[in-house]
Amino acid sequence: MNNKLSVIIITKNEQENIKDCLESVKWANEIIIVDAYSIDGTVEIAKNYTDKIYVREWQGFANAKNYALQFVTNKWVFSIDADERITKELKDEINQLISLENNEYCGYMVARRSYFLGKWIKHCGWYPNYVTRLFQKEYGRYNNLNVHEQLIVDGKVGMLKNDLIHFTDKNLFHYFNKFNTYTSLAVEDLLNSKQKFSYKNLLINPIFTFFKMYFLKLGFLDGIHGLILCTLSSFYVFTKYAKLWEKSINNKEN
Numbered sequence: 112m113n114n115k116l117s118v119i120i121i122t123k124n125e126q127e128n129i130k131d132c133l134e135s136v137k138w139a140n141e142i143i144i145v146d147a148y149s150i151d152g153t154v155e156i157a158k159n160y161t162d163k164i165y166v167r168e169w170q171g172f173a174n175a176k177n178y179a180l181q182f183v184t185n186k187w188v189f190s191i192d193a194d195e196r197i198t199k200e201l202k203d204e205i206n207q208l209i210s211l212e213n214n215e216y217c218g219y220m221v222a223r224r225s226y227f228l229g230k231w232i233k234h235c236g237w238y239p240n241y242v243t244r245l246f247q248k249e250y251g252r253y254n255n256l257n258v259h260e261q262l263i264v265d266g267k268v269g270m271l272k273n274d275l276i277h278f279t280d281k282n283l284f285h286y287f288n289k290f291n292t293y294t295s296l297a298v299e300d301l302l303n304s305k306q307k308f309s310y311k312n313l314l315i316n317p318i319f320t321f322f323k324m325y326f327l328k329l330g331f332l333d334g335i336h337g338l339i340l341c342t343l344s345s346f347y348v349f350t351k352y353a354k355l356w357e358k359s360i361n362n363k364e365n
Contacts, residue, residue, distance in 0.1 A: 113186040114210045115140035117248075119179040123169065125193035126151035128278070133160040135196040139189070145179045171296075173253040173260035180248060189245050190262065194278045195223070201273040205245060208271075217266025218246035225277040228336055235330035235340050236323070243268060244275065257303075258296035286343065294347060298354045308359045313352040321345035 118139040122129060123146065133156070136142060142161035146154055147169035157164055163182060169175070176190060187209045191197065197205075201221070208214065222239035225232050232238055243262045250265045280286040321341050324330045330337035 115185040116187045116189060116205065116209055117141040117143060117183040117185040118189050118191060119143045119145070119176060119183065120191055120193060121145045121147070121172065121175040121179065122149060122153050122157070122193050123147040124149045124151045125153045126156065128193040129153050130156050131196060132191065132193050133157065135198070135202075136189070136191060138202060141183070141185055143179050143182050145175045147175070171255075171257055171260075173255055173257075176253045176260070176262075180251070183248050186247055186249075187245065188248050188251065191244065191275075192277075196276040196278070198273060198276060201271065201275060204271055204273050208245070215267055216269040217250035218243050218262070218264035218268045219271050220268060221245065221271040221273075221275045223277045224274040225279045227279050227340060228282065230333070230336045232333055232336065232340065234328055234332050235325070235337055235344075236328040237340070239274075241270070242275075245271065255303075257299045258293050290343075290347065290350070294350045294354055297351045298358060301351070301355050302358065306355070308352065308356045313349065313356065316352065317345040317349040320348045 116139045118136045118141065120129075120132065120136075120142070122144055125132075126149070133142065137160055142163065144154075144157050144161060144164045146157070146164060146166045148166060154164060154166065165178070165182065167175075167178070170178075180188065189197075189205065208216075208219065220241040220243045223242055225237050225240065227237075243264060246262060246264050247266075252263055252265075253260050254263055280289070321344070324344055325337065325341040330341045333340070
């Protein structure tokens, strides 16, 4: 029985994050990195932990992760981002589960605990933010979304008890660097799903996003961090649909 674990990571200019990430998974039997031509020290740092580093042109998050899967040689896979960390408790739980002889689950979801602008976010719909990360290779594949891609597991999915740590935006400069890219990618997903622009989405969806996160998901309990996060999230939705409107106008003119 193959109860070994492979870890897959996709990177691009993650010099600040990659070492701590790799330190948290160096116990795995195999680490596979797909890098999109980083121009900082990401690859050089990674070479201290693995020789399975594949550099290729960026073709999207899901594409890169599916590409990484073809190099996996073990039964079990854990997909982790460079700004995430596996704790000792989560490590022990993973090792225990993959060692089971008759495991009924093809994959596992894990609660992700995020550190945003210097504070652990406990509400806003951010925690517990369950994501499927541990899975058996033969049953897992990523969908084709450009942003917020999802792992599709063909089988029963269980729940891990311990958290995955996520060191997300450390400052607003970092947040807005991602903001423009992610909203543009989200528009591509809307266009691919044949969604058309409507004033309702532009006006109502951002307001509902704030109301849901700040009031229904108790974001106000996270103090000013919660207020900022909920406001930025509603602005993200507004910008996404504003860009969809812009695309629709440009398409008509062409």
